[in-house]
Amino acid sequence: MKRRLLIAWIFLQLYMSTLSKMDAMTLRGIHLLFVLSLSGLFFIDHKKLSYVFAGLSASALGAFIYLYPQLSLTGGRLGPVHIYLGLAIILLLLVMALRVSRELAYICLFFLSYLYWGRWVPGILGHGGFSLYRLCDHMVWGSQGIFGLGAGVSMSYIFLFVIYGALLKESGFIQMIYQFSHRFLDRSQGACAKMAILASGLLGMMNGSAVANVATTGTLTIPLMKKSGYSSEYAAAVESAASTGGQFCPPIMGAVGFVMAEYLSIPYSRVMVAGVLPAALYYVSLFVQVHYEAKKAGILGDLVREDFDFWDLLPLLSILCLIVLMLMGYTPIYSVLWAILVLVVTMQAHPRRKFRGKEFFDGLEEGAGWP
Incomplete structure (x- = not known):
């Protein structure tokens, strides 16, 4: 099954890179859906846990792909569902980063913590802090974070x-x-x-x-x-x-x-x-x-x-x-x-x-x- 999924992803990627008329955020969402799901199948040794992670990743990214076009109709206003889904996507990415490169995961976790708790950092490095709403808006639902230029390239x-x-x-x-x-x-x-x-x-x-x-x-x-x-x-x-x-x-x-x-x-x-x-x-x-x-x-x-x-x-x-x-x-x-x-x-x-x-x-x- 893994091999068939991989081959299907390859040909879907070829289609998305050449002939697809979908918007950029949808394309990046589909790309990350396959990357995260297949990474779970390949990099998590426990068979049942790998399938659970792949299923959660596919569900979370599938929900993102479904909800994103609707979000544009509301002027970008996030609801509780968008915030919880954004936090889930960030958490899934951090879990996989821990499996692939612990150092990279720790760096990401440090800067995410700095965004949220920056209000308690003294001196010139301190800032007003990001709320969970603003954090999810910037990191997940905007085009500057997870689904930004890096995912596009x-x-x-x-x-x-x-x-x-x-x-x-x-x-x-x-x-x-x-x-x-x-x-x-x-x-x-x-x-x-x-x-x-x-x-x-x-x-x-x-x-x-x-x-x-x-x-x-x-x-x-x-x-x-x-x-x-x-x-x-x-x-x-x-x-x-x-x-x-x-x-x-x-x-x-x-x-x-x-x-x-x-x-x-x-x-x-x-x-x-x-x-x-x-x-x-x-x-x-x-x-x-x-x-x-x-x-x-x-x-x-x-x-x-x-x-x-x-x-x-x-x-x-x-x-x-x-x-x-x-x-x-x-x-x-x-x-x-x-x-x-x-x-x-x-x-x-x-x-x-x-x-x-x-x-x-x-x-x-x-x-x-x-x-």
Whole structure:
């Protein structure tokens, strides 16, 4: 059942991001309904409790979606039902945040407490305090809180780009990066560390996640660096630094680039172009650092040159399509949908990695968070 729900959510998200005529708050409510319900099913270990949490989340968010259009007809005046429902949604989000990241949940709880009890804070940090009415109005029923810009960016941009990154992984993009690195860095001094930087940078361009980047590339690059002569600490530091840089590497730049474009009301292509120089300087500095560390420690190039197959370059066509479309001024949603289509179509020509049903749905499930 979880798998079917996940697949249904993926296709519903694709519809909402492209063809839906629903208003923004309804779309964000549906997005959060699935996110919170599926998170309960995946992250709560106790089976009965997971179903209870998923049911409560679906009920609360479903009630929000139903009541929000009616609220606009009353001039935004909240009744007791709206306040209780708002508090329930906040509580459900805090419970799930505790399961996913306790630190994040504590930060949210601290600032929510500060909003309510700020009247008792002395000095310049004190304020008049928010009533429960004002707290719910701002955090739940307004467009500045839970259903604000962050939910909008997650619903429209981030979801599609994460799906695209997962499909790229299924297409053999990571293996292509390793082959490329082995081919051109095999005899360079400190080749293993340079391969780690290149692989993490190229992968980070497409997934924008430092943690996922380390988990994907680090399992191979860190042992190679240690074997070539780098210390364990230095190998881990190189991989961490290289993976972190992926968060500001065009074209995806993590979620921050999309949020910046929304806040500044400028095309995403401008944010992407502005990020090219800082990203290039960052990775050049990493290359220089590991090169001179290798010279200092006497570490030579010891990668085995691998044959490079032309067919393994096919995923690059979709990346090129994505970059060109965004530079031409098309929206990120339009660009990434075309990139996904180009990836799926071109991979049918690959003699060993055709995108059949299994590979396609595996990529969708991984992108949507299937454990």
